[in-house]
Amino acid sequence: MSNESKDGKHHEGDVAFIRSLAELLNASELNEIQVKREYGEHDRLTVSLTKQSKQVHYAAAPAAASAAPAQAPAQASAPAAGPASNEDPASLPGAVTSPMVGTAYLAAEPGATPFVTVGQSVAEGDTLMIVEAMKTMNHIPAPRAGTVRRILVDDGSPVEFGAPLMIVE
Structure with a gap:
């Protein structure tokens, strides 16, 4: 995960934001949370958290990456059903x-x-x-x-x- 934007600015709050999403997922009956944060035209954070069993798995995509890598863990678990x-x-x-x-x-x-x-x-x-x-x-x-x-x-x-x-x- 990278929380550095293209112009070098850090989004230090992203790590705390992802942790709070993981805590929310653990404490709730939700099975998945997906969030996109837009900071600017070429500066965004995409987060996908999926609850499996009693663990929370998360993936985040940096601004330049597509949303597909962030969702790979969820797709990989589907055939196990x-x-x-x-x-x-x-x-x-x-x-x-x-x-x-x-x-x-x-x-x-x-x-x-x-x-x-x-x-x-x-x-x-x-x-x-x-x-x-x-x-x-x-x-x-x-x-x-x-x-x-x-x-x-x-x-x-x-x-x-x-x-x-x-x-x-």
Whole structure:
């Protein structure tokens, strides 16, 4: 991480800012925080923090770098949500991906019957699961009629935007 701008000025507050974001992430039910600070046309700080287990991982991109390196740790963890495989589940034709960052729930409430199970036939629009984001329960509908081939996330697990949730073919 660099907190030196192009013209040599230091943004000493950036380190304290990142630490306070990490503390906020640890103390809250949030799973991810992304912040961009614009100091000028060619002077900015991009920070992405993602909670995994009980640890906070963070990455920051200096002003000249793109946002992609700052998000690499989050993307690297996405395949761990499903079973080990040589093919990327998100590339399969029946992949249903998460439309947001949040927590995946396979049932309407703890102990309830899951919305779907492997091998079950679903109609287009049937609820497959819920992704909770900012205390809002977002029902994830089946994009097409088909059969649930694989469920790639565990109940209560954090999911990233675009992460594969299940395969419906």
